[in-house]
Amino acid sequence: SLTAGIVGLPNVGKSTLFNAITNAQVEAANYPFATIDPNVGVVEVPDHRLDDLAAIFNPKKTIYTTFEFTDIAGLVKGASRGEGLGNKFLANIRETDAICEVVRCFRDKDITHVDGSVDPVRDVETINLELVMADLETVDKRIGKIEKKAQTGDKEAKAEMDVLEPLKEVLEAGKMARTLTFNKEEMVYVKQFNLLTTKPMIYVANMGEEDIEDPNSNPYYITLKEYAAKEGCDVVPICAKIESELAALDAEDKAIFMDDLGIKESGLDKLIKETYALLDLKTFFTVGPDECRAWTFTNGMTAPEMAGIIHTDFQKGFIKAETYTYDDMMQYKSEVALKEAGKIRQEGKTYKGLDGDIMFFKFNV
Numbered sequence: 001s002l003t004a005g006i007v008g009l010p011n012v013g014k015s016t017l018f019n020a021i022t023n024a025q026v027e028a029a030n031y032p033f034a035t036i037d038p039n040v041g042v043v044e045v046p047d048h049r050l051d052d053l054a055a056i057f058n059p060k061k062t063i064y065t066t067f068e069f070t071d072i073a074g075l076v077k078g079a080s081r082g083e084g085l086g087n088k089f090l091a092n093i094r095e096t097d098a099i100c101e102v103v104r105c106f107r108d109k110d111i112t113h114v115d116g117s118v119d120p121v122r123d124v125e126t127i128n129l130e131l132v133m134a135d136l137e138t139v140d141k142r143i144g145k146i147e148k149k150a151q152t153g154d155k156e157a158k159a160e161m162d163v164l165e166p167l168k169e170v171l172e173a174g175k176m177a178r179t180l181t182f183n184k185e186e187m188v189y190v191k192q193f194n195l196l197t198t199k200p201m202i203y204v205a206n207m208g209e210e211d212i213e214d215p216n217s218n219p220y221y222i223t224l225k226e227y228a229a230k231e232g233c234d235v236v237p238i239c240a241k242i243e244s245e246l247a248a249l250d251a252e253d254k255a256i257f258m259d260d261l262g263i264k265e266s267g268l269d270k271l272i273k274e275t276y277a278l279l280d281l282k283t284f285f286t287v288g289p290d291e292c293r294a295w296t297f298t299n300g301m302t303a304p305e306m307a308g309i310i311h312t313d314f315q316k317g318f319i320k321a322e323t324y325t326y327d328d329m330m331q332y333k334s335e336v337a338l339k340e341a342g343k344i345r346q347e348g349k350t351y352k353g354l355d356g357d358i359m360f361f362k363f364n365v
């Protein structure tokens, strides 16, 4: 499954946020596949649509789809030069699918900042430069390997050099590889390099409790948002301290606390949803009296591929998917009524799933 790595400078609130994630972690009894890696937190993706479907079907079990965060502590200035445990941490980031970068926006004179003051843009530039330098090393190494071959006229090597050279240029200018655009053939190479700065990224502005009702009242958040907008990245405002308290509460107490704070959605829930969207992930549902369940699929997947997420046998023997939409179910309230209204479609092998599809797979064993 896909995972987002949590990175950031020391003392910005990463552990506090990760603590919130582990507090909110799913129960292993319901999700037996959930890992016990202490650096990984598996959380449910909140989805009111699943709650609405469960209210109709009244199933024995309701199972949310999940998403993973990985704690990548210890990224410091100089990591790309191997300082601290630098290289190891950069290697850990390489294994993630997206990056959540925690940035300190809270004011608290009792908590020292590694660089002496609160300055979100400086912090972001520090971290991002490490990522850029690590990528530059990757690119340089690769160039060293294939340069000669390209010069002697090897077509493959030359095509790859045509991708590596602009990458090198951009990285040397201190910019992320993400700022370049590539065509389909070029993307094949780019993917192989597995660069850190091509991964989708989101900033997490860690703010004080006093800012949480109105994040825009925090000037650091505003500055960070403006900076991120230029990079095409989103910023999720969060108060890690409050999130770790919220995540320890049961649903009822959580609702009361959130009401007191004047917020409708927890920062963690917002972060989960935004990261999910960042990776172009969508949700489909399976429903019935035993179980209502949400499943994650990647945008663009076909019906057999979606069936394969549930079980490889479903994909191998795929015949068709009886499909209807969440919206139609909300209108008609039962499968019988949907059928009478002609709202249940028979979708074949080439059908591309849509967010909110409710599916029942028919397959040969």
Ligand code: GDP
Binding pocket: 008, 009, 010, 011, 012, 013, 014, 015, 016, 017, 106, 107, 108, 111, 206, 207, 208, 209, 239, 240, 241, 242
């Ligand atoms: P890490 O080094 O990035 O993992 O940072 P920690 O999560 O250990 O946080 C560093 C310090 O900042 C701890 O003393 C936290 O209690 C404190 N801290 C984290 N988030 C907040 C916040 O939102 N407000 C305030 N005032 N302190 C925070």
